[in-house]
Amino acid sequence: MTDSNHNVMSCSRHLPRVRSLLSLVAAGLLASGCGLIQDRSDNYATAEQADPLHGVDGEPLPRQRAAYPIRPVSGSGTMANQVPRPPDLTSEILDENYVIESVGDQSWLLVNDVPGRIWPAVAAWMTRTGLGVASDSTQLGMMQSEIVNYSRRARELVGLDEAEANEPLTLVQARLAPGVRRKTTEIQLRPRLVTEAPGRLLSWQDEPMDQVLEEELLRDLSRFLQEQEDNRSYSRAALAMTSEPRVTMRQADAGQEQAVVIELPYDRAWTEVRRVFEDENIPILDLDQSAGYFLVDGRPADDRQRNWFTSWFAGDEVEPVATNRIELVEDDGKVTVTADRADGYNGGNYSRSVLSRLYQYLY
Template sequence: MNNKNVLALAVVGVFLSACSSVDDRAAASGDFEYLEHETVAPIKVPEDLTVPPTNSRYAIPDLATETSSVLVGNDISVASPRLVIPLVSGSHVEEGSKEAKVLFDQINDKEPLEKTIWDTVLAYLELNNIGVESFDKDTNELVTDWVIDRQEDDASWYEFSSEYIEKARKFKLNLDLAPHGRTAALTSKMIKYLDEDGNDSLVNVNPIDKRTDEVNFINFIIAEYDFGIRLERSQRIAKIRDGFSSQMGFNADGDAAVMIDAVYADAWPRLQLVLRKMGFDVVDLDQSSGLLFVKYNGPDDSWFSGWFSDDELPLDEDDYRLIVEKAGDKTSITFKDIENEPFSAQKVSEIYPAFSEYMAASDLDI
């Protein structure tokens, strides 16, 4: 095959591929001969004979008319249906549900699930310059302003300029909160549609395209929700690594304690890093009750230990326990011996300098 034939085939290939638009490739193709078939008339039974029993189970439905929305022929989409993607930890979908709906489970106890979801929705709308037409917190219903979709119009393959068409839609978001408040279902529904000519034509949108738009909209919100969680987790990890300041004080029972300038959820993982750095091994722990069983092994016995500072604590190499408790926006740490007797204020003051130094150290390396 010479070069001229290869070039000719390449041009034909480009021409044929350019002649089919995205919509054409997503639509069913064929002769659709079934559209021309007429319904067979029922069997005529003579008057003197008994009419046999019939069953409509396998009856063929009437084809689409100008006023119906039955999809037949070229109107049938063969593209894969758009699916709700539950990216967020604790999110899921109902199997078999035809709605654009996602369910969220409570994973952040700092605020109600309802507030977390609506804050995410509003953040997404603001980020994409989408207005809010109405928002009723009592009924948990939000209606967006016009969501403008600017799409490139299908042009001939030989045209190098592009034209765009704009379509506008409004969506209604409903939040259904479970009675226990720890699970909520967010549903997206298109309620208005303006075509490229500015005509209200929601009734003319086929069900597949309508569901695709509804699913796309709720998937964007899910992605924003996931981003917010990952950002908060990253910021929390950075905060824990930066360390916290502390002071000597007293717990709720009046025992000498160390007060950490951090909430319980942040102080708990940081404390385990600090204890290991100070020469303690955590033998057992229970975050729900705030109890840690530890064993003091003394400072690191490596050959270079002690060159820079004295890491020795005024403690016997023995078993101890710590009580970690919430104290408003602070966290109290109470040291006790194995007999569950709290340390005296004098003993706490002796171990406090090393404890406070490690607790406040930035990027603590274990």
């Protein structure tokens, strides 16, 4: 055996021992690593202030200037006196951004934007049309015009003929409120007769004087809002308008069942619930507004499809089945919507699913 072969074999015999020794050394270093590296993250709390630096002549060094100095701001036209526009919180909630809707004798313009941005735009419309704004309250969400009879443009807007002696005085009120669907605004315009200039903001008149005229005014306002959409400002004062949701989900407990609570008159709430079923493709098999109920097929769309074998002979859609009874009860200006399994239906209970879809659509 040569010396070289003997050395190789000797190294091979000692290699496991070397590996074991290196492993022990590495483990020891890891175990004591925290002790070798000092933690100085809290040293600043007890650090002493150092003496200022001096030059070779013994004098303190001059104070250094900031690398990126902040430019001084002054004057009335600077950004200091401008309120930055808030982020646009709206989204594609509606198929159309401006829709005139009616239920019974009530009509309103539904706008896909928050009240804080619509308020100044409505005030601008009243000024442009000659109505003017005599009184307003952002807390009530109301504006009141000057007397219409004294402005030619305003008279034309509300359809008044040539001025006559002793003619009744007319003014126009606008009311803004958060829409049922989130981040929307509902606007109502209501002409009304008065005996004299009120000098204050009158309470809202529930009954319309002329619903056809109201809808004509809403159409004119809608056109103005669309024209001014790119130049729309934001009213900080309008932040005082109520922002409480008009639709809430009441959770079930020992004393009450789960329900969707809608803060609307009964007719409005009925219309909104029916709209949800139609838009969400939830089949309605029976309904009775006076009795306050819907019979719907609350199954998911996939469950209403036939399987591949039966669809070969009978088509894709399964005949709708009344799985749930939806009831609406009005109490103290609110409508409570509950869901239960329909009589005679023994399949799965889709009550919670139907209420959840109703709430998510409205809220």
